[in-house]
Amino acid sequence: xxxxxxxxxxxxxxxxxxxxxxxxxxxxxxxxxxxxxxxxxxxxxxxxxxxxxxxxxxxxxxxxxxxxxxxxxxxxxxxxxxxxxxxxxxxxxxxxxxxxxxxxxxxxxxxxxxxxxxxxxxxxxxxxxxxxxxxxxxxxxxxxxxxxxxxx
Amino acid sequence: xxxxxxxxxxxxxxxxxxxxxxxxxxxxxxxxxxxxxxxxxxxxxxxxxxxxxxxxxxxxxxxxxxxxxxxxxxxxxxxxxxxxxxxxxxxxxxxxxxxxxxxxxxxxxxxxxxxxxxxxxxxxxxxxxxxxxxxxxxxxxxxxxxxxxxxxxxxxxxxxxxxxxxxxxxxxxxxxxxxxxxxxxxxxxxxxxxxxxxxxxxxxxxxxxxxxxxxxxxxxxxxxxxxxxxxxxxxxxxxxxxxxxxxxxxxxxxxxxxxxxxxxxxxxxxxxxxxxxxxxxxxxxxxxxxxxxxxxxxxxxxxxxxxxxxxxxxxxxxxxxxxxxxxxxxxxxxxxxxxxxxxxxxxxxxxxxxxxxxxxxxxxxxxxxxxxxxxxxxxxxxxxxxxxxxxxxxxxxxxxxxxxxxxxxxxxxxxxxxxxxxxxxxxxxxxxxxxxxxxxxxxxxxxxxxxxxxxxxxxxxxxxxxxxxxxxxxxxxxxxxxxxxxxxxxxxxxxxxxxxxxxxxxxxxxxxxxxxxxxxxxxxxxxxxxxxxxxxxxxxxxxxxxxxxxxxxxxxxxxxxxxxxxxxxxxxxxxxxxxxxxxxxxxxxxxxxxxxxxxxxxxxxxxxxxxxxxxxxxxxxxxxxxxxxxxxxxxxxxxxxxxxxxxxxxx
Numbered sequence: 001x002x003x004x005x006x007x008x009x010x011x012x013x014x015x016x017x018x019x020x021x022x023x024x025x026x027x028x029x030x031x032x033x034x035x036x037x038x039x040x041x042x043x044x045x046x047x048x049x050x051x052x053x054x055x056x057x058x059x060x061x062x063x064x065x066x067x068x069x070x071x072x073x074x075x076x077x078x079x080x081x082x083x084x085x086x087x088x089x090x091x092x093x094x095x096x097x098x099x100x101x102x103x104x105x106x107x108x109x110x111x112x113x114x115x116x117x118x119x120x121x122x123x124x125x126x127x128x129x130x131x132x133x134x135x136x137x138x139x140x141x142x143x144x145x146x147x148x149x150x151x152x
Numbered sequence: 153x154x155x156x157x158x159x160x161x162x163x164x165x166x167x168x169x170x171x172x173x174x175x176x177x178x179x180x181x182x183x184x185x186x187x188x189x190x191x192x193x194x195x196x197x198x199x200x201x202x203x204x205x206x207x208x209x210x211x212x213x214x215x216x217x218x219x220x221x222x223x224x225x226x227x228x229x230x231x232x233x234x235x236x237x238x239x240x241x242x243x244x245x246x247x248x249x250x251x252x253x254x255x256x257x258x259x260x261x262x263x264x265x266x267x268x269x270x271x272x273x274x275x276x277x278x279x280x281x282x283x284x285x286x287x288x289x290x291x292x293x294x295x296x297x298x299x300x301x302x303x304x305x306x307x308x309x310x311x312x313x314x315x316x317x318x319x320x321x322x323x324x325x326x327x328x329x330x331x332x333x334x335x336x337x338x339x340x341x342x343x344x345x346x347x348x349x350x351x352x353x354x355x356x357x358x359x360x361x362x363x364x365x366x367x368x369x370x371x372x373x374x375x376x377x378x379x380x381x382x383x384x385x386x387x388x389x390x391x392x393x394x395x396x397x398x399x400x401x402x403x404x405x406x407x408x409x410x411x412x413x414x415x416x417x418x419x420x421x422x423x424x425x426x427x428x429x430x431x432x433x434x435x436x437x438x439x440x441x442x443x444x445x446x447x448x449x450x451x452x453x454x455x456x457x458x459x460x461x462x463x464x465x466x467x468x469x470x471x472x473x474x475x476x477x478x479x480x481x482x483x484x485x486x487x488x489x490x491x492x493x494x495x496x497x498x499x500x501x502x503x504x505x506x507x508x509x510x511x512x513x514x515x516x517x518x519x520x521x522x523x524x525x526x527x528x529x530x531x532x533x534x535x536x537x538x539x540x541x542x543x544x545x546x547x548x549x550x551x552x553x554x555x556x557x558x559x560x561x562x563x564x565x566x567x568x569x570x571x572x573x574x575x576x577x578x579x580x581x582x583x584x585x586x587x588x589x590x591x592x593x594x595x596x597x598x599x600x601x602x603x604x605x606x607x608x609x610x611x612x613x614x615x616x617x618x619x620x621x622x623x624x625x626x627x628x629x630x631x632x633x634x635x636x637x638x639x640x641x642x643x644x645x646x647x648x649x650x651x652x653x654x655x656x657x658x659x660x661x662x663x664x665x666x667x668x669x670x671x672x673x674x675x676x677x678x679x680x681x682x683x684x685x686x687x688x689x690x691x692x693x694x695x696x697x698x699x700x701x702x703x704x705x706x707x708x709x710x711x712x713x714x715x716x717x718x719x720x721x722x723x724x725x726x727x728x729x730x731x732x733x734x735x736x737x738x739x740x741x742x743x744x745x746x747x748x749x750x751x752x753x754x755x756x757x758x759x760x761x762x763x764x765x766x767x768x769x770x771x772x773x774x775x776x777x778x779x780x781x782x783x784x785x786x787x788x789x790x791x792x793x794x795x796x797x798x799x800x801x802x803x
Contacts, residue, residue, distance in 0.1 A: 010492050014425075018507050025511035028543060029518040036539040037522065040532035058534060074659020074740040093657055095385075095737035095748050098718035122386075 038109070044085035046112075053112050059088060059120075060107040068102055081106065081118075092120040155219050158207030159298040162248075165200035165255060166288035168193050169281040172258075176278020180271065180346060187274060191262040194277050197284075198259025201252040205239075208248055208297055212239045218304035221245065221297050227310040227714040229685045237320040238311050243445060243461075244297035246324060250441070251291055253332040254284050257361075261336065267357050267780075269349060276343030283335060286468040294461050310714030313686070319379030323372060327399060330369025331441075334402055334434040336361040337409060341430030342476055345483045350423045355416035358430070360776050362413055366406045367769040373399050374762030385720040385735045387655070387750045389758060392540045397520040398440030401513055405433035408509040410769075411502050419563055421490035421499055425506070431480060435473045436513070442469055443520065494565040501558030508551035515543050545598055552605060552643070555636060556612035574615055582608045595651050602647025609640030627775025635768025642761025648730075648754035659744040669751030671732055672696045673705070678736070678745055686712045688721070691736040691745065695725055707736040731755050 039051065040058045051057045061081035068079040076093040079102075090108055100106060100123055110120035172193040175186035211219050212235050215228045225242040226235060240246045258280040265273060291297070340358045344350045376399065381389040390396060409429040416426045446462030493499040519535045526533050556578060560571045568575075585604035589595060595603070613636035616629060654669035665674045676692040688710040694702040707723040725732040730753035737746025 011489055014503065017503075018425075018510070021507045021511050022514055025514045025547060026518065028546065029515050032539050032543045033519065033522050033535060036543075037526075037533040037535050038538070040534065056536075056538060070740055074742070074744045075657045075737075075746055095657075095720070095735060095746050098720070 040107075042083040043081055043088040044083050046088055046118075047086040051112060053114055056109070056111055058107055058109050059090065059118050060105070061088070063100070063102050063104060063106050065102050081108065088118050089116070090118045090120055092123055094123075097123055154207050154210050154214075154216070155298040155300060158204045158211070159296070161200045161204040161207065162251075162288070162292065162298075165197045165204065165251075166285065166292065168197040168200065169255070169284045169288060172197065172281035173278050173285065176274050176281065179274050180278070187270065190274050190277050194255075194258040194262035194280070197281070198255045198257075198262075201248075201255040205248055205252040208245060209236060209239045211298075212236065212245075215308060217306070217308060218300055220299045220301050223301060223305040223308045225309070225311055227308040227685065229714065230308075230311060230316070231684050233318065233321060234311060234316050237324075238315075240324045240328075241311055241315045241320055244291070244295045246328070247287070247291050247295050247445070248297050249325070249328050250332055251284065251287050253328050254280070254287065254335055257333055257336050258284065258339075261339075261361075265357060267353065269347070272343050272347045272349045272354070274343075275346040276339045279339040279342040279346075280335065283338065283472055286471065290461075290464050290468065294464050308714070310685070310712070312715070313710070313712040313717050313719045314383060316685075316712070317379065317383055319375060319383065323375040323379055325372075326368045326375060327372030330365050330367070330372050330406075331399070331402060331437045333361070333365025333368060334406055334437050336365065337406075337430040338434035338476065341427045342479060345427060345479055345487075348483070348486055350416075350427055350487050352417050352420045355413045355426065356776075356780070359410075359413050359417055360773055360780075362406065362410055362430075362433075363769055363773040363776070366403070366410055367766050367773065369399070369403050369406060370762060370766040370769065373403060374759050374766070377762070378759050382722050382724055382733075383719075385722045385748075387653075387733055387735075387748075387752070389649070389755070392519070392536050394520050394523075395440075395444050397516050398443045401436040401516055401520075402433055402440060404509050404513040404516065405429060405436050408506045408513075409433050412506050415499050415502050416490070419491050419493065419499055421493055422503070422506075423490045424484050424487045427484075427487070428480060429506075431473075431476045432513075435469075435476070436517075438465075438469050438472060439517075442466060491564075493563070496561065496568050497566050498558060498561045498563045501554050501561055504554050505551050505558065508547045508554075511547045512544060512551070515547065516540070519543075541598055545601070549601065549605065552609055552639075555639070556609055559613075559616045559632060559636070574612070578608050578612055581611070599647045599651035602643055603651060606640050606644035606647055609643065610637055613637040613640055627778065628772045631768045631770070631772030631775060633768070634771060635765045638761045638764025638766075638768055640761070641757050641764060645754055645757030645759075645761055648757065649752050652753040653755075654751045656747075656749045658747050658749070659740050660747050661744050666747060666749060668732075668749040669753075670698050671749070671751055672699070673732075673734070673747070673749055674702075675745060675747065678739075681708070683710070685714055686710045689736065691723075691734070691747070693723070693734060693747075695732055695734075697727065705732065705734050707734045709736050709738075726756060729753055 038056050038058055040060060041051065043059070043061050046059060059081060061083045064080040064082050064087065068077055070077050075095075076091060077096065078089065078091050081088050081090050090110075092108065092110075107124040108118060108120035109122040109124070110118055113119050172190055175190045175193065178185070179187045179190070208221075211222055212226055213232070215226055215230075215235060216222050217228075221242060221244050225245075226238050230238065234241075238245075240249045258277055261273070261280070262277060268276075337358060340354070340361070344354050376396070377389050380391070380396075381387075409426065409432075412422045412426045412429055415422045442462070442465045446465050519539050522535055523533050557571060557575060560574060562570075582604050585607055586600065589600055589603060613633055616633055617625070620629075656666060656668035658666045660666050660675045662675055662677055665672050667673070673693050673695045676694055678689055678691050681688050681690045688708040690706050690708045693705040693707070695705050696702050703725055705723045705725050708721040710719050710721055711717075712719065720735055720737075723734045725734075730751060733750040733752060735748040737748060739745055
């Protein structure tokens with residue numbers, strides 16, 4: 001490369017290599033984003049058009065009154081998330097966030113199992129008045145009142 | 153009076169920035185009258201913003217309840233250190249810190265930098281002032297930290313308990329020094345574009361500034377990661393959260409810049425590319441600020457949501473990034489082509505790494521912006537580890553492999569045959585490690601590659617020391633070796649954590665023993681304890697490692713009353729080979745306590761590695777500055793001798 005090639009050509013070669021790598025990265029990212037992005041559902045959407053079993057998604061809604069039950073092992077809890085139109089049973093093993101209570105909003109990260117139960121790896125609840133999961137914030141304005149009224 | 157003084161200092165500083173910009177423009181257009189004014193203006197501006205920031209700190213220390221910001225974010229019963237650190241634990245205060253760092257950097261350039269032609273320095277300082285002006289306007293018109301209340305409040309509302317941690321004293325200031333310190337690279341790049349002074353001298357001048365900012369950025373990211381790790385109680389140390397990505401993107405660009413500026417300094421190649429990276433690095437800092445501060449994302453970092461602020465920062469972004477890129481497009485053609493080099497050379501390896509780092513930057517940027525784009529079309533998605541980890545690895549692994557080989561190559565031109573030995577040995581070691589690990593137990597693909605590669609990297613990073621006199625080795629080379637070793641160690645920690653972590657979730661009665669990995673953990677008692685502004689339930693655990701001596705561990709579930717909020721304080725037990733991580737949960741109906749325990753082998757290597765990377769940067773910085781001082785001293789001596797000689801002759 002050093003011998004015989006004019007300076008201009010080396011600059012061109014470098015630019016082309018950089019562009020090819022960056023465009024490659026962009027295309028790869030675009031493809032991966034379409035297949036790996038983690039979609040957000042509310043229970044009625046999940047009932048109409050359920051994600052594949054085992055696909056990582058998020059489920060957001062209101063925790064139904066009287067639905068939180070602790071299993072015999074003391075660490076697994078079962079509860080129902082509703083949005084006023086549909087309900088979805090959820091199971092979660094772990095320590096729940098401090099503000100996770102019945103009648104308030106929650107976003108669960110996890111996947112559907114074969115029997116239609118949503119198995120959560122992680123629960124996002126309201127941390128404090130400043131930190132609300134984005135999906136939850138929109139919901140509390142639009143859907144929450146109706147949802148709470150119906151699940152009460 | 154303190155608030156009014158702080159505000160007045162800020163207004164005055166903004167006016168000086170305007171004057172500094174004006175003086176720069178006049179001088180660049182050929183006027184001479186104001187040239188001498190620029191440096192004093194920059195220094196004065198730095199002093200004024202520092203005073204303004206000190207005023208805000210004083211207000212927080214005294215908990216002045218007539219100031220809106222203090223009332224909203226502080227409380228008289230808060231411990232002193234959090235009153236102090238609470239100064240930047242909110243939107244307005246952190247933006248004031250941003251402006252203070254920005255002006256401080258300008259002042260330092262004005263004070264210290266004498267190696268470049270004066271015109272380039274003036275153009276640089278004018279750019280620094282121009283960027284600063286936008287943020288002064290943002291602060292003064294939409295986020296005034298000194299706003300008074302019509303009537304003083306009786307008590308403050310307190311600071312978010314998640315932020316009431318010693319991490320608040322370290323993470324934001326170091327991160328900001330790095331983040332905003334990169335503005336110097338931006339200003340130098342624009343200054344050099346304006347005056348057409350892109351060359352080795354420019355690179356040598358820019359390098360220590362970039363290094364300094366990059367060191368702080370590295371420390372800031374490592375500190376933030378460790379803070380999130382122990383404070384959130386989820387056992388994770390990186391969540392690919394947009395605000396984390398916002399700090400990673402300038403780091404990736406800064407790392408690329410650091411290496412390309414070295415090529416420019418040593419070999420006078422990669423001129424346009426280096427200037428471009430200087431612009432991109434600080435642009436990423438500004439994009440990060442937009443993401444974090446605009447309220448477009450919700451996180452513990454987005455203190456207050458205010459759409460007006462978001463649009464304001466967006467306009468600033470468009471002006472500065474758009475302006476710099478336009479300038480680059482107009483002027484790039486006039487930058488003369490640098491020296492040539494062969495593909496197999498130190499430069500070739502560094503170019504490869506630069507391209508890979510840029511690709512990684514693109515991947516992170518797209519992954520961070522994608523949810524915002526889809527939301528504009530009404531589809532809500534979140535992008536997490538299933539995207540970032542594998543896609544990032546596709547570019548990170550080749551980059552790391554070349555990082556191991558590159559330092560062994562010679563500048564300008566080299567033959568692969570000359571480094572064949574180390575490459576084959578490294579390759580064999582890598583394969584042997586893969587096989588050995590797979591025989592030991594099954595692994596996921598990424599942790600497996602990570603573990604094997606990290607060991608090879610750590611060994612390979614020491615190879616540049618081979619056959620050199622260690623006592624006479626330049627500090628900059630030591631810096632490179634330490635930083636590359638640190639990156640290997642960091643990767644080892646990440647891979648070990650994701651491959652070997654053992655998690656146990658249990659509901660334990662008092663007196664019951666829970667096993668997690670090699671640990672036996674006994675719940676001795678759960679007792680109430682009280683702090684200055686919180687009360688807590690504390691789990692008294694005694695942990696034994698392989699039936700050894702019992703060590704006390706005490707995780708807490710804290711309830712703060714200002715503001716009323718609960719946090720869980722995890723407890724960590726550190727051994728040389730890993731950490732035991734314990735979280736106390738709720739009491740169950742039948743009187744058991746929820747415990748979440750992790751045994752995380754070698755997880756601390758992540759942060760030790762990060763600190764080594766920063767230490768490597770520091771060694772290189774000291775080495776470069778010392779060399780420069782020696783050279784200046786020598787030049788000074790030569791000049792004074794010439795003077796004497798001239799005098800003698802003249803006489």
